[in-house]
Amino acid sequence: MNKHVSPKMNRRAFVIGTAAVGTGLAIGLDLPFGGPAVVRAADGSPEVNAWVVIRPDDTVVIRIARSEMGQGSLTGLAQLVAEELECDWSKVTTEYPTPGQSVARKRVWGDFSTGGSRGIRSSQDYVRKGGATARVMLIQAAADEWKVPASECTVAKGVITHKASGKTTTYGRVAEAAAKLTPPTEVKLKDPKDWTIVGKGLLRLDTADKTTGTMVYGIDIKLPGMLNAAIKDCPVFGGKVKSFDEAKITGMKGVKKVVKVGDSAVAVVADTWWQAKTALEALPIVWDEGDNAKVSSETIAKWLAEGLDDAQPAYVGNKNGDVKAAIASAAKKVEAVYNYPYQNHATMEPMNATALYTTDKCEVWCGTQNGEAAFAAVLEASGLPAEKCDVHKVMLGGGFGRRGMTDYVRQAVAIAKQMPGTPIKLLWSREEDMTHGKYHPITQCKMTGAFDADNNLVALHYRLSGQSILFSVRPDALQNGMDPAAFQGVAQSGEAALGYSVPNLLVEHSMRNPHVPPGFWRGVNVNHNAIYMECFMDELAHAAGQDPLEFRRKLMGKNPKHLAVLNAVAEKIGWTTPAPQGVYRGIAQVMGYGSYVAGAAEISVTDGSKIKVLRIVASTDPGYVVNPAQVERQIAGSFVYGLSALFYGGCTVKDGRIEQTNFDTFNSMRINEMPKVESVMVPSGGFWGGVGEPTIGVAAPAVLNAYFAATGKRIRSVPLRDQNISFA
Amino acid sequence: MANLTINGKTFTLDVEPDTPLLWAIRENAGLTGTKYGCGIAQCGACTVHMDGVATRSCGISVAEAEGKKITTIEGLASGSTLHKVQQAWIAKDVPQCGYCQSGMIMAVAALLNEKPKPTDADIDEAITNICRCGTFQQVREAIHTIASA
Known part of the structure; x- marks a missing residue:
């Protein structure tokens, strides 16, 4: 991947490609790891390569192309580089290269896009190689100076040692010479079992300034x-x-x-x-x-409801067997219609x-x-x-x-x-921000499940109706009109695959795009698909007279990774032991962004409408955990974001415009409403999944399923404030 | 014109008396650590201390703030020694994006001033700031760490 053949740079193609796509630019990708001409950082320190600058005082400046927005990728990516570089972590600092610099250098820093929980997983390979390549060059520079074979030199925490002669030097002293060397073409990355920096819950590199008001936004x-x-x-x-x-x-x-x-x-x-x-x-x-001034939430809801009708055209995202025949001949049938509203991102900084x-x-x-x-x-x-x-x-x-x-x-x-x-x-004022968002798309979903005489689930028909994000923001990514991302979490395969095997399955999407602009939102399609599927799984389990966990397990035999996180959550929350008096449990699982996640909640309900969330347990298998402390925070944060949207969110449309204008009408959870999240990390290795988003998918269904356990009432419409349900 | 005492310093600022204190602090006094989040005293990102009391500066006019002792996040430390809340925030790695944390820290500092050993219920009642990243767990842990020190 290091040397793509670069077509001659076509600026127009670049602009359009970047604006529309954000990844897979129309120009070639060139990732040189150093070279004979020394490139210097702004302070004159040499670049060993594009990722690593070492100052004479041994400070290691690691370049980060992805953006830090609280998710911790800045620190995680630095850990990955530092791991291979074998530098002293206490001397690590970071800086952002600019996109202009990157383009001028044939995109030496690769993709800058920080979305889809891709910050670490889609650049871990080349940033680790950047660190490893720099290490090899730094050691070579020391060996050259000492006139000894590089293979006789070792390095630890940025100090290079030649044991036989007793000589030592530091990265800061050899960086200048290293920067002039030809980089190795092949480097071997460490076995994950030998990691000493990656996998540790190290403190973030960007915290201090956030406590003194000096961080610049x-x-x-x-x-x-x-x-x-x-x-x-x-x-x-x-x-x-x-x-x-x-x-x-x-x-x-x-x-x-x-x-x-x-x-x-x-x-x-x-x-x-x-x-x-x-x-x-x-x-x-x-x-x-x-004309858009005539549109309202009611007209949108009506249009989407029409899309639930099988007579209307729909894109098929996942299919096996003959769902319609199986439902027609089933012993028992369960049907439900859910919906999920527009949601603003409401970043704290407008x-x-x-x-x-x-x-x-x-x-x-x-x-x-x-x-x-x-x-x-x-x-x-x-x-x-x-x-x-x-x-x-x-x-x-x-x-x-x-x-x-x-x-x-x-x-x-x-x-x-x-x-x-x-x-x-x-x-933008907060009001401008609330009313000119790129909203979590609006959808409805009709699900039909069918059982045989022994209460085995023989058919599942999952019919989405509603908005496509790609139609609006990346039409080039549509596949013959279909938005593949619409099926995240219920897809046949890939990074957001459905974890259940049902002999007759049909997952389809009737695309309807109202004028309200949609955008990617934390978890987006995984979020509403997991709410629909996991709440309906709970409905099916109850219809079959089975425990919701056991019911799921029976359908998950072919998906051991999905099952493993579900089991981890069930064990931690004590699913098989009765909950305390007045406490009710709900459980959910989903795969998204390449990771497997599950969640369970314990709640109490007063007067049928006041929910106290007492306990949350969440499990994730992202393949590898770069910084467990930050993964834990992303898991907990996903619950805050997902439950805020469930209880308080929802943007409605009247006269073509969004009605919610500030946090008084689009509220967000506070500390008194949020219990501790107990996270269980079960990284199974061999793949790299995302962390920032997948967990949001299980937040709402875990609580909604617990609400049913408590009250016997199904909530199929978000937000809960519209159902007069609130936090206790 | 308004005279404001911010972090022990007197500022003579060319602002209309009905200008929210937040904007006088940020734009006229040039102290940008205090953040704008909602402008309607809902989110708490703009929390400062006014005579020691945690106050949402977007909802207070410059006229109302005159003659009061205002402390912003920039004035919380004593010289080069960070306030115990700031220290705990660093030790416990509380912030995620960090945007709400100036206000969060000011609210917590005021709470601890009043109740050095707050219970969970005290925290629930006093800390009503919005954090969209969801740092509440770390906020609570850090407060208890300070209280038990």
Whole structure:
């Protein structure tokens, strides 16, 4: 994979490829691990290779291409490089290369995209090779200096030793010479059983600044002469600006300019953001809302419900046997319809980007989950070529998929372009953020299960109706119109495969795309598919008069990894021993993002509607665990995110626009509502799965199934606030 | 114009009296450790201490803050010695994205000032900040670690 044949770089192809795809760019991938010409970091220290810079004081600077948004990948990726490098972990620091630098160097840092729980799993191989290659070169440099064979030298914590002569040196002293060496073409990576840095719950590398207020997020960027912009996009998606009365706000304190942004938004630029926002609120804007203004949650629900009808066309995602015949001849049939609403990401830091445009340069500072997509957006929005653009990534105040999109970057550049030479920081208000999201797609699901006379499940028909993310954001990835991602968690094979074997199975998707823009959200399709499937499995178990765990186990014989995490959770929560008086349990499992996860909850219910979540147990098999402390946090965080969406979330549509505008109407769990999550890691090795997202799939069904155990009532619609169910 | 006392320093700021304290702190005093999350005193990302009391600075006007002693995350440490909450946050690796943590830390510091050994119920009542990453488990553990030190 190191040397792809690079077609001549076609900038246009690059831009389109990056903007639309984020991975698999149209240009070649070249990953040289060093070379004769020494490349220097900004402070003059030599690059041993693109991943490793070593300063004379032995500080090891590890380059990280993926973005840190709280998920801990920055630390995990550094651990992977350091493991192979055999450096002193206490001397490790990290830095982000810019996408502009990467493109100028034939994408030496590979993919920047940080989504789909891919941050570590899809770059672990080449970053470890980067570390190993650097180690070999550093040792060779010492051996050359001592005129001894490299094979006689050893290294530990960045200190190279030649035992026979008793000579020692450090990485910092030989880095300059190492950087001039030709890199080895082949390096052998360590056996995971020999890892000493990977697999440890080391403290994160980015914590200290987050406790003192000194960590810089996009919202904190300060540039000389910078002005601040507040923006209002047409409240109805797809609408346009008809007119605005600038005269009404000229003269307001601090206001510098009112600009149209694209054809759908207006921004006010002022000395401070508060002034800009205050003026924007006073600015009369007339919108051309268009036909979408007629759309409401009711019209969407009706349209989606029609898609549940077998007579309507649908894409088949997973199939075996003859489900319709099996259901028709079954002894018993169970049917249920579920639905899951739009959800905003609601990152704590609202969308923002700072842009500086001059006639020969355009630079952007922002938090982004995909530096290269942001870079491509800057090229397109500025009209400038790649060598005149760059993106400076900063810490993200949350991502969850939202910051993989580039709408806010394009807006910032569009505003800055109208004020050349002046840096513009565009910040969305929370209200703008809530009403202009890229929402968790809306779906409904009708499931039919059929049993033979002995209560064996002989058929399962899973019919989704609703929105496709790829249709909106990556239409090139559709397969003859079908969105393969829609089947995540219920797919036939691959990284999100269904864990149950049913002799007659049909999983299909009637695609219906309302005008509300969808986007990738923590777990997205795995999330609603796991809720539907795992709640329905519970329904089927009860219909068959069987224990929900035992019922599942019988269907999972061909999927031992799915079963292993389910068993781990069952054991930890004590499934086979009765719960304490008044305590009820629910269980769920799913595969997503290459990992196997399961979860169980213990709850109590008061008055049939007040839920206290008392205990959560979660298990995961991601193949390898790079940093167990961070994996534990991702598991717990997935429950907070998933249960917030279950209890408090849900974005509704009225007159074509999103009704929820802030945390008062789109609430989020607090500490008093969240129990401790007991996580069980069972990495089985041999594959690399993701961690940040899969667990969210089991959060809601574990609680919903426990709610049924407690009350005998099925909840098939999210959020619970619409059912008058709340936290106790 | 407003005179604000922030972290022991007096700032004379060119702001309208109805400007939320949050924005005067961030944009006029230039202290960006205090974060904007919602602007309606729901999320707690903007929590500062006003005369020692945890206060959501987005919901307080500059006029109301005048004459009060305001402490932001930047003023929590004593010189180069971090506050015990900051130390515990580092030792327990509490933050994920970290954006809400300035407010979280300020809320916890105020709680511990009032109740040096808070129970879980005390924590549940006093700490109402939103954290979308879901650091609650580490927040609780870190508070108990401080309390038992």
